[in-house]
Structures are given as structure tokens and as C-alpha cells.
Amino acid sequence: MGGSLEKSRERAQETHQRLKLLYDASVAVGTTLDGEEIAQQLVDVAVQQRFADFATVDLAVPVLQGKETPDDSTTEMRRVAVGGVRRDSPLHPVGTLITPSHPPGPWIGTAAIEPDLQTSTTWQHHSPEESRRLLDYGIHSLITVPLHARTTLLGTVNFWRSQSSRPFEEDELSDAEELAAKAAVSIENARLYQQVRNSSEQFQRLLLPRLPDLHPFTVAADYRPATTPGHLGGDWYDAFRLPDGACAVVVGDVVGHDLRAAASMSQTRNMLRALLYDLSTPPSAVLTQLDRTLDAITENPVTTACLARVEPAGEVWRLHWSNAGHPPPLLLAPGSEPEYLAADPGVPLCVDSEQPRPNHIHxxxxxxxxxxxxxxxxxxxxxxxxxxxxxxxxxxxxxxxQPLQRLLQILADRHPSDGHDDMAVLGLRTPTRPRLPGDATGASHRAPMRP
Structure with missing residues (x-):
């Protein structure tokens, strides 16, 4: 009777530990849309609940890029998560590229258990030297489970036990499979999210222009998508030569973080291009006409913009701009402190098209x-x-x-924002010598500016 009660208690304790393991995995694994973080969550749960002394996760390289990968034994993997009861294990670290002939583990389509690695010729065959290091360290038992989503091989997870633990048993294989299945669903969701995000980012970048050569000026731009999951953006920039010889530069932001904002951005930018090329008027008048046109024929969201002309002015140039509720331009002049050209910003577009808009010159x-x-x-x-x-x-x-493009990259890399929104930055730099009469700035096409 005593032996039967003891066995019942052991079974109850094992069942409790198993349920605790699976519960913790359901709570902790998959709380993010980053596949590598999900892999580390899986490793941490397995080690913390003492299911394994060490655990590693390798993900297929295409999966890390948001792509699909064929379900075969030739897929290249990268180690993305490692954890264990000690930090000095000889297991490959995060970042190691894993090829089918590289790891000491079976590359198979189903889960496999190696209760005794010391006697496993199949396991040792893949890499005898590496296998010997693990055995010498005291690792003696292994469960390998593929991470599958539908027919896609996402990667593999390895659970290892060392000297301080008993070998894996057959009935623990199902626990390993359940842990892997939970992680696989979350990793596949992260892959699909990354795939959509990559497509959205590519779509946004295709809407932005390739800046032309605006000699004698140097012009550059940088765009960064929002880091917030699911956010698209309506930020844009543009720069081109006008028929009257001036250079037009503009940066703007359509309110919103969805496809509508991105589509409205493209519509507004193209409309503004047409108006700028047709109207030889101050920037305020162009913005006023743009606002009236948007109000008449679109339902675009509120939009901010800063539109400027860079015009010849004797031996130098002048910046002639109008602001529609947008942050002011930043001026970096030799021998001077950086200066924001703060002035009356005017109201944003798509708010009140009858409001007067100011012009500014510097x-x-x-x-x-x-x-x-x-x-x-x-x-x-x-x-x-x-x-x-x-x-x-x-x-x-x-x-x-710094060269202008490098300067803008630094500003985008070291931005003081929290990154929740997309960002666009456009820079224009004047030549290092004064403009002389007859310099090529498009003067042969210059027409008088209409008020």
C-alpha cells in the first residue's frame, strides 16, 4: 500500500510539473512579434522549469527575413537563442550559421530523442569533434524537435540534459513537441508580420522620389519607417528644379498610420509637384492653391508641410518658404550656432483653405x-x-x-524621438563659393514670379 501511494504521489507531481511547464509556456512564449525574442522565451521557459539543462533554437535564414522556406534538409539555419543552467557550455552561441552537416543533431521532419548521446553513433556522426566537446562537458541526453508551421520548416529546437539530470524519457517527447508547437505558431505569426511589414515598407519607399542632380546645390534625404507594429506612415519629401531656375524642396506629413495615409501622401505630393511646376508664385500661394484643390476634390486627412524655394539673390541665394503647421527648418551656417527658422507656421492643409498663409525669406x-x-x-x-x-x-x-547624406543618416540614426512614427529628413547644401553672375542655375529658363 505504501509503495502504491508513493507512486501515485510521484505521478501526481510529474503531472503537476508538466502542467506548470505548459502553462508557463502558454503565458510567456509569443508575447512579441519578434521571432528571435520568441525563441529566447522558449529557451528560458524550458530551462527555468528544469525541463532541460540547456536549450537552443535555430531558425531558417529565410524565416528571419520574413520569407517562406522549403521544408527540406538543406535549409541554412542561424542560431537565435541559447540558454542554460551554466554559461560556460560549448554549445554554439547566438549568431552561428548552422548548416545541415554542422550541428551535432538529427535534421529530420519529426521529433527525435537521444536518451544516451554517449552511445548514439547517428548523433556523433554529424560532427565527431563537436560531439566530443559536448560529451566531455557532461551533456548526455537530447531531444530535437522541428519547428513547423503548415508545410514550412521554421527551424529546430534542441533540449539538452547534463550530468546533474536524469536522461530524457520517451514520455517527455510529447512535452517537447507541445513546447515547440506553441513557439512555432508564434514564430510563424512573427514571420507573417515581418513579411507584411517588409511589403508595406517597400510600398512606402516606392512612393518616395529619387532626388535629381540639383547642381550647384547638394541635396540628400533619408526615410525611416515607424517601429510601431502595423504602422504605415504619410511622411514624404521632394526636391526638383523649377522652370524659373529656382529649386523647390518640400517635406510633409499626412496624419495617420495606415494605407490611407500612405495613399494620401502620394496624391498630395504629385498634386503639389504639378502646381509648383505650373505656378511661378511664392510658396504661400502654391500651398493655398494646393489646400483649395485638396478641399475640392479629395477627402485627405490633415497634412502638414514646409515648402521652400531656393532662389538666386545676387552673389548668394535666398530661402523663400512657407510653413503649413510643420516643424521649422534647421539652418547650419559656417561660424554660427544652429538656428531654427522659427516663423508663423500657418495652419495645416485640409483644415481651412481660406486662411492666409505667410511667406518668409532668409x-x-x-x-x-x-x-x-x-x-x-x-x-x-x-x-x-x-x-x-x-x-x-x-x-x-x-x-x-560631414557629407550631406552622411549627416542625414546620423540624424536619423540618433533621433531623439521614441521611433513610434515614421520619419523623413531632407537636406540642401549650398556650394562652398559665392554664386557669380552667369553661374548655371537655370537662369535661361527664368520667368518672373507672379505674386
Whole structure:
């Protein structure tokens, strides 16, 4: 009777431990849309619940890129998660590229158990030298489970036991399979999300223009998509030569984070291009006409924009701009502190098309850089907009001597925002020498600007 009760208690304890393992896995695994983080969550649960002394996850390289991968034994893997009761194990670290002939483990379509690695000739055959290191370390038992979603091989998970634990038993194979199945569903969801995100980002980038050569000026831009899951954006930029010899530059932001915002951005940018090319008027008048046109024939969301013309002005140039509720341009002039060209911003587009819009003018001397940007570069919920603008100006001043494209990359990389929104930054730099009479700036096509 005593022996029967003891066995009953052991079975009850094993059942409890199994349920605890699966419950913890259901709670902890899959709380993110990052496949590598999900893999690490799986490893952590397996080790913390003492199901395994060590665990590793290898994911197919195409899966990490958001692509599908064929379900065969030739798929290249990368180790994305490692964990264990000790940190000095000889298991390959995160980042190791795993090929079918590389790992000491079976590359098969179903789960497999190796209770005694010391006597497993199949396991040792893959890499005798590596197998010997693991055996010498004290690892003696292994369960390998493929991570499958439908017919797609996502990767493999290996559960290892060492000297301090008993060997794996056949009835534990089902626990390993359930852990892997839970993780596989979440990893596949992360892959599908990444696939959609890649397509959305590609769509957004295709809507943005390739900047032309605007000699004698240098023009560059950088765009970064939002890091928030599911967010598309309506940020855009543009720059091109006008028929009257001036250069037009614009940066804008359509309110919203969806396909509608992206489509409205494209519609607004193309409409503005047509108006700029047709109207030899100040930027305020162009924005006013754009606002009236959008109000008449579209249902576009509220949109902010900063539109500028860079015009010849004697031996130098001048910046002639109008702002529709947008952050001000940042001026970097030699020998001067960075300066925001703060002025009356006017109302955003698609708010009140009858509101008057102001114009502003500022001289541009040689080797001066003007930076236009969207609010995604500076907004952060835990700091004021002024603080974000201050950090951006300091970063720009510290790297003002960099080539323009590199400067914009630095600003986008080190942005003071929280990254929840997409961001666009456009820069224009004047030549290092004064403009002389007869310099090629399109003067032969110049027409008088209509008020």
C-alpha cells in the first residue's frame, strides 16, 4: 500500500510539473512579434522549469527575413537563442550559421530523442569533434524537435540534459513537441508580420522620389519607417528644379498610420509637384492653391508641410518658404550656432483653405545647410518638443562637416524621438563659393514670379 501511494504521489507531481511547464509556456512564449525574442522565451521557459539543462533554437535564414522556406534538409539555419543552467557550455552561441552537416543533431521532419548521446553513433556522426566537446562537458541526453508551421520548416529546437539530470524519457517527447508547437505558431505569426511589414515598407519607399542632380546645390534625404507594429506612415519629401531656375524642396506629413495615409501622401505630393511646376508664385500661394484643390476634390486627412524655394539673390541665394503647421527648418551656417527658422507656421492643409498663409525669406551664404524634417524625428512622449529640437540641433552641429547624406543618416540614426512614427529628413547644401553672375542655375529658363 505504501509503495502504491508513493507512486501515485510521484505521478501526481510529474503531472503537476508538466502542467506548470505548459502553462508557463502558454503565458510567456509569443508575447512579441519578434521571432528571435520568441525563441529566447522558449529557451528560458524550458530551462527555468528544469525541463532541460540547456536549450537552443535555430531558425531558417529565410524565416528571419520574413520569407517562406522549403521544408527540406538543406535549409541554412542561424542560431537565435541559447540558454542554460551554466554559461560556460560549448554549445554554439547566438549568431552561428548552422548548416545541415554542422550541428551535432538529427535534421529530420519529426521529433527525435537521444536518451544516451554517449552511445548514439547517428548523433556523433554529424560532427565527431563537436560531439566530443559536448560529451566531455557532461551533456548526455537530447531531444530535437522541428519547428513547423503548415508545410514550412521554421527551424529546430534542441533540449539538452547534463550530468546533474536524469536522461530524457520517451514520455517527455510529447512535452517537447507541445513546447515547440506553441513557439512555432508564434514564430510563424512573427514571420507573417515581418513579411507584411517588409511589403508595406517597400510600398512606402516606392512612393518616395529619387532626388535629381540639383547642381550647384547638394541635396540628400533619408526615410525611416515607424517601429510601431502595423504602422504605415504619410511622411514624404521632394526636391526638383523649377522652370524659373529656382529649386523647390518640400517635406510633409499626412496624419495617420495606415494605407490611407500612405495613399494620401502620394496624391498630395504629385498634386503639389504639378502646381509648383505650373505656378511661378511664392510658396504661400502654391500651398493655398494646393489646400483649395485638396478641399475640392479629395477627402485627405490633415497634412502638414514646409515648402521652400531656393532662389538666386545676387552673389548668394535666398530661402523663400512657407510653413503649413510643420516643424521649422534647421539652418547650419559656417561660424554660427544652429538656428531654427522659427516663423508663423500657418495652419495645416485640409483644415481651412481660406486662411492666409505667410511667406518668409532668409539669405543662404556659401556652405550653408538647410535641414527639413518631419515630427517623427523629434517627438517623444516623455519629453517636450523643445527638448527634442534642442537635441537634434546639437547632433546636427556636431556633425555639420560631414557629407550631406552622411549627416542625414546620423540624424536619423540618433533621433531623439521614441521611433513610434515614421520619419523623413531632407537636406540642401549650398556650394562652398559665392554664386557669380552667369553661374548655371537655370537662369535661361527664368520667368518672373507672379505674386
Amino acid at each position: 539669405p543662404l551664404h556659401p556652405d550653408t545647410t538647410v535641414i527639413f524634417f518631419t515630427d517623427g524625428l523629434v517627438e517623444h512622449p516623455r519629453r517636450s518638443l523643445d527638448e527634442g529640437l534642442k537635441v537634434l540641433a546639437a547632433t546636427a552641429a556636431a556633425h555639420a562637416d
